[in-house]
Amino acid sequence: MMIDDRQIAIWRAETPGCAHRVHLNNAGAALMTQRVSSAIRDYIDLETTAGGYEAAELRQEQIAGSYAAIATLCGTTPGHIAITSSATAAFVQAASAFDFQPGDMLVTSRLDYTSYQIQYLSLGERCGVNVVHAPDLPEGGIDPQGVRELLRSNPRCRMVSVSWIPTHAGTIQDVAAVGAACEEFGVPYHVDACQAVGQLPVDASALQCDYLSATGRKFLRGPRGTGFLYISARALERGDRPLYIDMRGARWSSPGAFEPAPDAKRFEEWEFAYALVLGLGEAARYAVEAGIERCGGRAHALAREARERLSALPGATVLDRGRHLSALVTVAFKGRDGSELVTDLAARGINTVATLRWYGMLDFDARGVESAIRVSPHYYNTSAEFDLLIAALEEILASG
Numbered sequence: 001m002m003i004d005d006r007q008i009a010i011w012r013a014e015t016p017g018c019a020h021r022v023h024l025n026n027a028g029a030a031l032m033t034q035r036v037s038s039a040i041r042d043y044i045d046l047e048t049t050a051g052g053y054e055a056a057e058l059r060q061e062q063i064a065g066s067y068a069a070i071a072t073l074c075g076t077t078p079g080h081i082a083i084t085s086s087a088t089a090a091f092v093q094a095a096s097a098f099d100f101q102p103g104d105m106l107v108t109s110r111l112d113y114t115s116y117q118i119q120y121l122s123l124g125e126r127c128g129v130n131v132v133h134a135p136d137l138p139e140g141g142i143d144p145q146g147v148r149e150l151l152r153s154n155p156r157c158r159m160v161s162v163s164w165i166p167t168h169a170g171t172i173q174d175v176a177a178v179g180a181a182c183e184e185f186g187v188p189y190h191v192d193a194c195q196a197v198g199q200l201p202v203d204a205s206a207l208q209c210d211y212l213s214a215t216g217r218k219f220l221r222g223p224r225g226t227g228f229l230y231i232s233a234r235a236l237e238r239g240d241r242p243l244y245i246d247m248r249g250a251r252w253s254s255p256g257a258f259e260p261a262p263d264a265k266r267f268e269e270w271e272f273a274y275a276l277v278l279g280l281g282e283a284a285r286y287a288v289e290a291g292i293e294r295c296g297g298r299a300h301a302l303a304r305e306a307r308e309r310l311s312a313l314p315g316a317t318v319l320d321r322g323r324h325l326s327a328l329v330t331v332a333f334k335g336r337d338g339s340e341l342v343t344d345l346a347a348r349g350i351n352t353v354a355t356l357r358w359y360g361m362l363d364f365d366a367r368g369v370e371s372a373i374r375v376s377p378h379y380y381n382t383s384a385e386f387d388l389l390i391a392a393l394e395e396i397l398a399s400g
């Protein structure tokens, strides 16, 4: 899909950070547009003059607009969206809806996000959950048929949870095929869409998931401190609710009882950074206007170019595997520490991030990787910025 230079210049002009840095850390946190930061600033000004609760009252319509924008992004309606402070907070709310018993099984992928792997271990320790990593396909990424076989052989599987795009690798996992397996066996399914939202089109019902969690700050280009959770009609009808539901999620209806909210609000917390909610809504609107498919397509094309050019550098190994690759490029340099390389690049005005062995231990240990750098372009980046990255790395690598 061709995007002309004029369009790229507009996107860059609407992104103040482009004038200051070569920002290739969109998988960490992308640069916000002026529209997003103005929405946040305007609301903070209103809170300053009108009062916190009163500002929320005055901006009810705009706040509702944020839910509508996120719902559009996920192919659903606002009643299925809970706004949270991060993707992890969204996942934890969803996971706490399950009363895991000793011996219950949770199936996940070998590439799943670091914090979730830790949380699965914690579930194992505290609740006796048997955490099983589904096998990978030979080319990388979860094998949906492997998930199907696990579900067939173990009726005690309570949940399947898969990172669509992992944090430490460029793989795009086939979450739709895993969803079909979960549907076949009636097992609740969570999709971690944290790195996917803003990069891939999302149709939550087509994925056949019960829950889908995401963050605001990555490819969606929203503010830090935001995330959201999609909850399916099936999960709401089943009566799923978080363990530590609060007075936003429920009404205290009599001294001994409470009534959960009928919709996704059940999964929210009372206290809210409304300024950020408005920023998140603005980011979702901007993403939809810019076009997820064409922007994601450009980010993927830039990532392909980055892989090609980085792999030509001395000692470089591009680590990304899989049938379909995302905008996350992970590259290790023989004998070089990823964190040091990132610091050296930052000193030259280039933002990247280090990926360490323990971020993706199951994957990296099999390949003997200790550390790498992650380069994650988005659609507003350019090949000219890669020229600067490559020149900087050539200089850093030559200096020993």
Ligand SMILES: Cc1ncc(COP(=O)(O)O)c(C=O)c1O
Pocket: 027, 085, 086, 087, 088, 089, 113, 163, 165, 166, 167, 192, 194, 195, 214, 215, 216, 226, 227
């Ligand atoms: C694949 C993946 N899932 C989940 C998360 C968690 O997102 P958050 O930091 O918003 O909780 C991240 C963050 O890097 C991630 O890369």
